[in-house]
Amino acid sequence: MATARMTASAAPTPTGEIKAKKRLGDILFSGSTVTAGWIIVVVLAAVAIFLIAQSIPALIADPADIKGAPASFWAYVGPLVFGTLWAAVIALAIALPIAIGIALFISHYAPRRLAQGLGYLIDLLAAVPSVVFGLWGIKVLAPFVRPGYEWLATNLGWIPLFSGPVSGTGRTILTVAIVLAVMILPIITALCREVFLQTPRLHEEAALALGATRWEMIRTAVLPFGRPGIISASMLGLGRALGETMAVAMVLSPAAVISFVLLQSQNPTTIAANIALNFPEAAGVNVNVLIATGLVLFVITFAVNALARYAINRRKAFSGAN
């Protein structure tokens, strides 16, 4: 880029530096690109400002006016924050090993010619609208996994996580987490795949030359190299799962509880799902309360994403790949 800029300014002459001629087209064009850039800054500032402005009435309101009459706003948002994090973490725990497996399959196991097509196939999962995932989750997945839940509760019920009685509909937080896991698979897979493909070829060949089997090569050369990439990919996936709305709103039968059990019918709901379910009928201060919970969600996802970006950028600077 530097060379492009140098050639853009006028050629050096004996009299010293001469500024390039200011053309009207140049000024208008560069001006409009800068304006577009500023619009993004302004929009993000507006998102923060207007969310905060609309949240303040909720924070100073009498808690008795809030739906369900909690002790305070924070008592209202607490279980929601817990549910959001809990569902997202389970989803990540399910999705991450599978995503790493798929990424390895595409980058190191599948026949070269098929690899790209298989990648598209996984990307198609990302294209399915979330409302369709919700419909699928409740009509297909929930009945499908229920027998499995029965088995878990009878055989592993002594683990508190799996204690019964099993929800009769299968609409539990575990089902939600499975749907969320499917939804965040593509993004984690795509990033991991990129990172694995960047592993220096020489590292891999050196491992193989020393007599490593393919798995030993992956364990000693590919995975250590890709670790920061895997971490940031999982953070981005977590961010996705935290903000996902419709699948949770449709599949879960919600309750305002803090509970770790996975299979029962009393499940903590998430911030996003709670907003989607209550917003259409909300009025007065309850609208502000919902916006305030949205602000809390914004802050959480912002933190998670910023951490992920930090990990990615740090990696960019120090990896030998590029």
Add this chain to the structure above:
Amino acid sequence: MASTTSVSLGQRASLTAGQLPRFSPIWLLVISWIVVGGLFTILVLAGITEDFNLVGTVFFGTLLYAAIIYVASRIVEGARKATDRLMAALVTTAFIVALLPLVSLVSTAVISGAARFDVTFFNNSMRNVVGDAPGGAIHAIIGTLEITGMATLMSVPIGLLTAIYLVEYGRGRLAQAITFLVDVMTGIPSIVAGLFAFAFFSLILDQPGIRFGFGGAVALSVLMIPVVVRSCEEMLKLVPNELREASFALGVPRWLTVVKVVLPTSVAGIITGVMLSISRVIGETAPLLLIAGFTQSVNYNLFDERMMTLPVFVYTQYANPGSDVQAFLDRAWAGALTLIVIVMLLNLIARLIARFFAPKIAR
């Protein structure tokens, strides 16, 4: 697998002695599937389960294969090779497991959606639909097209110009800040974008319960702009510097260089990026549920009154059914199928454009 252990012909006999036959993994996989399939068939015949469990067959069959190949390889080939085969089996399993939901979802949508995927569905709204009247989704389709079109109209100029700024002009603090903010924007949950649009317009227009289509377009733009910026930026970076320099050397002004040289070179990639970003926001439900609301009738006006969209149509048909629940579910699935078809088409066309109109630089 074979490539890492290939040896010269003369030594083959001694070196392959401790190996499983070449095609044994494939045969073992097929056999495991058949065995597990047989078990499920017995369950069906015994009347314990109603339908043959194909998903279970594939899943548990592959797991059984992983176990068998590990034990067999451990006995014949030793521990290291056995671990290698086990991991290969598990990695393949992961891929198959990920395909199951995709196949199940698409096939369910096609089968359940076909019931109402007819002409009535595409030229009727839900206005005054009572009793056995079939009803349709034309109001939702119109709303989706208008709102997504409006969002595209707003996002593409802003996104493209920002990308041009970042690649061609940007340096220093502002460019860094914008890059960071675009990253932040990528992570905004869709429902927060909807809340923002609602908070913004209800304060500005002083209507506490505001619902209108344009607000939905604004919310979608917030989600769409970062995607457009990212993809356009990638594409503009691919344009070789030699092209710019050649243009400058001929005395072409900077802005004309961008308009006449850089943009035409990258136009295929930019169109692909824009189509993919449309396919990403066209299925967004949550923000439109909040700010565009839902209605039963056709509304062409983006700036007044509630506006139905396809994803919200699917949601409301499912969530607020009338007396004939099945009719509402059928409509929901038909709407879902329509959405899937639109999104898949957008994806497919985008990929085709990317493939056939790739930059003409390698001449």
